[in-house]
Amino acid sequence: MATETPAAQTPGKKVNRIRLDVQAYRGGKSTLCAGCGHNAISERIVEACFEMDVDPQRVIKLSGIGCSSKSPAYFLGAAHGFNAVHGRMAAVATGAVLANQHLVAIGVSGDGDTGAIGAGHFVHLMRRNVPMIYIVENNGCYGLTKGQMSPTADLGSKLKNGVVSDLPPIDLCALAIQLGASFVARSFSGDKRQLASLLKAAMAHRGTVLLDVISPCVTFNDHEGSTKSYAYVKAHDDPLGEVLFVPYFDDIVVDYEPGTTEVVTLHDGSRVYLKKIADGYNPKDKLAALALLDETARKGEFATGLLYVDPDRTSFTDLLNLVDTPLSLLPEDVLRPSREALDQIMERLR
Amino acid sequence: MSPESAIQETPAAAAAQEMVNDFSIQVATVNGSGSQTANLVLVRSLFQMGIPVSGKNLFPSNIAGLPTWYTIRANRRGYVARKKEIDLLVAMNPETAKEDVLALSAGAVVIYDEPLKLQDLRGDLIFYPVPFDKLVAPVCPDAKLRRLVRNVIYDGVLSKLLGIEMSELEAALGKQLGKKSKAVALNQAALKAGYDFADTNLPKRDRFRAERMNATQGKILIEGNAAVAIGAMMAGVTVVTWYPITPSSTVCETLIEYMKQYRLDKASGKATFAIVQAEDELASIGMALGAGWAGARSMTATSGPGISLMAELTGLGYYSEVPAVIIDVQRLGPSTGLPTRTAQGDILSTAVLSHGDTRHIMLIPNSVDECYKLTMAAFDLAERFQTPVFVMSDLDLGMNTWVADVLQYPDKPLNRGKRLDAGTLARLGEWGRYVDVDGDGIAYRSVPGDGMPTYFNRGSGHNSRGQYSERADDYTNTVDRLARKFETARQWVPAETVDVEPEARIAVIAYGSTHWAVEEARDQLRQEAGVKTSYLRLRAYPFTAEVGRFIDGHARVYVVEQNRDAQMLGLLKLDLTAEQVGRLRSVRYYTGLPIDARSVSDAVLAQERE
Ligand SMILES: Cc1ncc(C[n+]2csc(CCOP(=O)(O)OP(=O)(O)O)c2C)c(N)n1
Ligand code: SF4
Numbered sequence: 001m002a003t004e005t006p007a008a009q010t011p012g013k014k015v016n017r018i019r020l021d022v023q024a025y026r027g028g029k030s031t032l033c034a035g036c037g038h039n040a041i042s043e044r045i046v047e048a049c050f051e052m053d054v055d056p057q058r059v060i061k062l063s064g065i066g067c068s069s070k071s072p073a074y075f076l077g078a079a080h081g082f083n084a085v086h087g088r089m090a091a092v093a094t095g096a097v098l099a100n101q102h103l104v105a106i107g108v109s110g111d112g113d114t115g116a117i118g119a120g121h122f123v124h125l126m127r128r129n130v131p132m133i134y135i136v137e138n139n140g141c142y143g144l145t146k147g148q149m150s151p152t153a154d155l156g157s158k159l160k161n162g163v164v165s166d167l168p169p170i171d172l173c174a175l176a177i178q179l180g181a182s183f184v185a186r187s188f189s190g191d192k193r194q195l196a197s198l199l200k201a202a203m204a205h206r207g208t209v210l211l212d213v214i215s216p217c218v219t220f221n222d223h224e225g226s227t228k229s230y231a232y233v234k235a236h237d238d239p240l241g242e243v244l245f246v247p248y249f250d251d252i253v254v255d256y257e258p259g260t261t262e263v264v265t266l267h268d269g270s271r272v273y274l275k276k277i278a279d280g281y282n283p284k285d286k287l288a289a290l291a292l293l294d295e296t297a298r299k300g301e302f303a304t305g306l307l308y309v310d311p312d313r314t315s316f317t318d319l320l321n322l323v324d325t326p327l328s329l330l331p332e333d334v335l336r337p338s339r340e341a342l343d344q345i346m347e348r349l350r
Numbered sequence: 351m352s353p354e355s356a357i358q359e360t361p362a363a364a365a366a367q368e369m370v371n372d373f374s375i376q377v378a379t380v381n382g383s384g385s386q387t388a389n390l391v392l393v394r395s396l397f398q399m400g401i402p403v404s405g406k407n408l409f410p411s412n413i414a415g416l417p418t419w420y421t422i423r424a425n426r427r428g429y430v431a432r433k434k435e436i437d438l439l440v441a442m443n444p445e446t447a448k449e450d451v452l453a454l455s456a457g458a459v460v461i462y463d464e465p466l467k468l469q470d471l472r473g474d475l476i477f478y479p480v481p482f483d484k485l486v487a488p489v490c491p492d493a494k495l496r497r498l499v500r501n502v503i504y505d506g507v508l509s510k511l512l513g514i515e516m517s518e519l520e521a522a523l524g525k526q527l528g529k530k531s532k533a534v535a536l537n538q539a540a541l542k543a544g545y546d547f548a549d550t551n552l553p554k555r556d557r558f559r560a561e562r563m564n565a566t567q568g569k570i571l572i573e574g575n576a577a578v579a580i581g582a583m584m585a586g587v588t589v590v591t592w593y594p595i596t597p598s599s600t601v602c603e604t605l606i607e608y609m610k611q612y613r614l615d616k617a618s619g620k621a622t623f624a625i626v627q628a629e630d631e632l633a634s635i636g637m638a639l640g641a642g643w644a645g646a647r648s649m650t651a652t653s654g655p656g657i658s659l660m661a662e663l664t665g666l667g668y669y670s671e672v673p674a675v676i677i678d679v680q681r682l683g684p685s686t687g688l689p690t691r692t693a694q695g696d697i698l699s700t701a702v703l704s705h706g707d708t709r710h711i712m713l714i715p716n717s718v719d720e721c722y723k724l725t726m727a728a729f730d731l732a733e734r735f736q737t738p739v740f741v742m743s744d745l746d747l748g749m750n751t752w753v754a755d756v757l758q759y760p761d762k763p764l765n766r767g768k769r770l771d772a773g774t775l776a777r778l779g780e781w782g783r784y785v786d787v788d789g790d791g792i793a794y795r796s797v798p799g800d801g802m803p804t805y806f807n808r809g810s811g812h813n814s815r816g817q818y819s820e821r822a823d824d825y826t827n828t829v830d831r832l833a834r835k836f837e838t839a840r841q842w843v844p845a846e847t848v849d850v851e852p853e854a855r856i857a858v859i860a861y862g863s864t865h866w867a868v869e870e871a872r873d874q875l876r877q878e879a880g881v882k883t884s885y886l887r888l889r890a891y892p893f894t895a896e897v898g899r900f901i902d903g904h905a906r907v908y909v910v911e912q913n914r915d916a917q918m919l920g921l922l923k924l925d926l927t928a929e930q931v932g933r934l935r936s937v938r939y940y941t942g943l944p945i946d947a948r949s950v951s952d953a954v955l956a957q958e959r960e
Contacts (some may be wrong), residue, residue: 091637320621
């Protein structure tokens with residue numbers, strides 16, 4: 001439950017350096033569909049925070065609105081959370097980080113939340129390099145409002161109702177790199193190893209981390225070439241498109257080597273092509289990163305891995321040259337200038 | 351003077367009846383022609399001579415080229431509202447000169463640029479032609495700079511004609527231009543040129559005169575937005591987020607200057623604040639709420655169009671109980687409306703801003719002093735009530751120059767509201783984010799990083815422990831508690847000011863900058879029509895119970911406001927009985943110009959005669 005301090009460790013359970021077991025990093029029970037990629041991401045966040053010895057009380061989790069944005073309720077129950085409004089998480093997170101730059105801020109958003117209604121804030125978060133981890137749980141559709149088109153949907157991909165995406169997708173990673181995010185990575189929700197290591201690296205980074213995670217929506221993810229295997233759901237669909245039945249699916253799990261391409265068949269029969277960047281890849285080369293994204297996109301593949309990193313870029317809070325004490329904890333004698341200061345201002349206005 | 355001669359008053363005869371420290375000046379120029387310095391120097395000189403004065407900029411939404419007017423009112427009794435009648439017109443703008451002259455009342459004075467040849471337009475005015483170009487050429491050899499110093503010449507002319515002391519004008523110029531010594535020298539030469547010209551060529555034929563008095567000693571000259579900025583700084587604001595919009599921009603621009611001077615850590619030179627120019631108003635309120643939730647004192651400043659954009663997040667702030675201060679410097683709507691004209695047009699929409707059932711605390715300053723004090727109060731209230739709090743200023747207050755008492759150092763410590771700490775936690779035994787322990791609707795909150803128990807802030811349905819819930823009773827319990835909290839706020843917001851006139855059957859309710867016209871209008875009603883009025887000035891929403899009692903004591907109550915739809919009257923209706931509502935009358939003014947006393951007194955008398 002969210003209002004409690006971390007559970008004391010159970011005897012015999014493995015604990016980390018701050019003496020918490022993995023249970024202390026879990027949250028409420030997920031209400032997302034079984035098999036939804038978002039659940040797997042929550043799991044990885046739990047593990048990564050556990051392994052990185054992150055104190056849950058120092059974490060703030062923020063989100064917008066969407067199935068994805070619900071997920072902060074499902075990890076780190078002992079952390080403070082802020083479920084904002086649709087598309088506005090970046091702004092809320094910026095304010096929170098300014099109030100206390102020592103917190104570990106983890107934001108979770110959807111592709112609609114980020115790429116559509118929240119695009120304006122997303123752009124500026126990246127540009128400012130606000131120190132936080134911004135995770136996009138990217139399923140190419142709107143889950144929570146039942147399957148509409150999202151701005152990351154591939155050109156030509158189809159919705160359940162037959163609507164075809166006739167616009168090119170927004171590549172959030174390419175956008176983030178161009179805008180100045182200092183850590184940009186892409187992964188797949190089922191790639192436990194890669195996602196976990198990217199999350200751990202993200203936690204060590206100071207600046208904006210964009211982590212775009214392909215995260216299939218088992219209920220509405222109806223990409224090109226799918227349909228058939230969804231026969232059961234379709235047959236039970238009423239004419240208004242209400243979901244009468246959500247089938248139970250197991251999580252999709254993949255594991256493949258750097259430099260290789262993996263074809264993942266989703267529950268609905270559609271396929272994604274994941275290309276893991278090779279070992280020799282230099283993530284500090286901005287142009288190479290953009291070229292890779294462009295090249296893989298042309299081939300209908302997603303490049304995964306740490307695409308770009310600039311460890312030297314000054315974060316927004318450093319840029320603002322804030323005092324070390326969090327602004328939120330400054331005492332009154334610092335907050336309110338002296339009587340002499342006011343006198344001085346008044347003198348100038350006489 | 352005999353009663354007869356008063357009846358056959360002519361301009362010449364009027365000249366005999368001196369008007370000392372009671373006149374209005376209107377300067378008509380072209381936007382961007384650099385008249386602001388000349389106008390502020392005039393205001394400051396009168397102020398330095400101890401004369402109550404106000405300066406109002408009536409400017410177009412334009413950078414350069416359109417007509418603009420600056421009105422200065424000097425009044426020994428201290429009336430500072432805009433005066434409808436112009437006593438002295440300084441006509442510098444060829445485009446509007448004719449129209450401006452035709453609009454004057456008999457006996458007014460016109461100081462004009464000679465080539466405009468205005469003297470034949472009317473026979474009932476006093477004309478003083480001034481050859482500005484001829485005068486400026488010798489004092490300012492650099493032709494490019496002439497445009498800038500040309501205006502100061504009318505200051506010199508007015509100095510001679512009205513008797514505004516040259517030494518005060520010079521001092522004011524120095525204050526205005528600061529260390530720019532070359533500019534000071536040029537302007538002083540122009541000032542003298544105007545004075546000398548008037549001295550030799552313009553024998554005084556009008557009746558207006560300025561005379562040193564003692565009504566401004568120890569006072570300051572300040573704009574409302576600067577007072578808000580100082581209030582915010584003294585309230586300990588640490589996160590300021592904003593998006594430029596007239597007339598609110600100078601709140602944050604001024605704040606940036608002050609914070610850089612007074613809120614840097616002495617030892618390290620590091621900032622104890624963060625000021626961010628956001629990408630839009632959605633972001634500014636989002637950041638302000640994020641910071642407020644995380645425990646910082648946060649604010650944003652905007653105007654009507656920005657308020658509209660903030661609607662959704664304000665609703666979240668209200669429902670999930672996050673503090674933030676929002677300064678609304680109101681202007682005419684819609685977006686873009688008339689962005690440089692004043693109004694009180696966001697009252698109703700702000701009171702209930704957002705979806706669902708919402709009610710917001712609004713504080714409504716009437717003066718620069720209250721801009722300062724109520725801004726400080728807003729931060730305390732936002733944290734005490736854990737909710738967005740609005741300060742409803744307007745363009746007239748915010749961007750115009752006012753004489754005010756020195757702003758006093760706050761006499762109370764910051765009120766950070768019900769913040770959970772170890773002691774409180776021990777006392778409570780058990781903590782739930784939204785548990786109404788004290789019965790006032792206000793729960794205890796923790797903030798990230800304070801080591802206290804955590805919670806999940808959400809706009810979705812929740813129970814008193816902050817857990818997700820779609821249960822009917824949890825929802826109603828939450829919103830009923832929020833209503834209770836709003837009731838509690840009635841005792842904590844700044845109360846109305848009340849001036850009950852014995853035996854007065856009629857009364858006036860007003861708020862904000864309208865106050866100044868109402869004060870003067872009450873005097874007009876008493877002196878000219880023998881009508882006594884009581885007066886209640888609203889300073890906040892929610893109202894206190896005093897409002898109802900006040901209305902009960904009067905037969906008719908005029909609610910005066912600067913909007914078309916009687917917005918405050920609408921809000922009052924929600925709180926009053928049908929009987930009380932029946933006593934209310936409405937006086938509305940919505941031209942975009944600051945309301946004047948005559949418009950109020952005429953409207954009241956007209957309705958009284960109905
Ligand atoms: C202002 C506003 N507009 C629309 C909605 C409805 N809405 C809720 S979630 C959502 C889309 C979510 O899609 P995405 O961000 O891709 O997340 P997913 O559910 O797919 O994880 C929309 C449009 C809303 N809540 N608020
Ligand atoms: S609708 Fe899609 S995105 Fe939402 S929970 Fe179900 S599977 Fe996940």
